[in-house]
Amino acid sequence: MAETTKITTLDNGPFLVKGSVIVADAEGNQFDSKSETVALCRCGGSGTRPFCDGSHTKLGFSSAERAG
Ligand code: FES
Incomplete structure (x- = not known):
């Protein structure tokens, strides 16, 4: 089973990304x-x-934001 990466919208702040991830630009x-x-x-x-x-x-x- 693939590892899950979790993205949390922090109140009045950034997206917190926990897990394996690569951040790339448009190129x-x-x-x-x-x-x-x-x-x-x-x-x-x-x-x-x-x-x-x-x-x-x-x-x-x-x-x-809130889900649901
Ligand atoms: S969300 Fe933290 S600097 Fe923009």
Whole structure:
């Protein structure tokens, strides 16, 4: 059975990705990340996109989706 990767939408913050994953740009080039957990920016304000750098807090990013 394939390993499952879980993506969690953090309230007012990034997508938290736990599990085996490769993050690539539109040309297929891979970002350097060897961690089993990565936080992907969804506020657009990170200085280290596509990764979250905590800027969402300063920007007052607001989003708290719920499933179902
Ligand atoms: S979600 Fe954290 S900097 Fe954008």
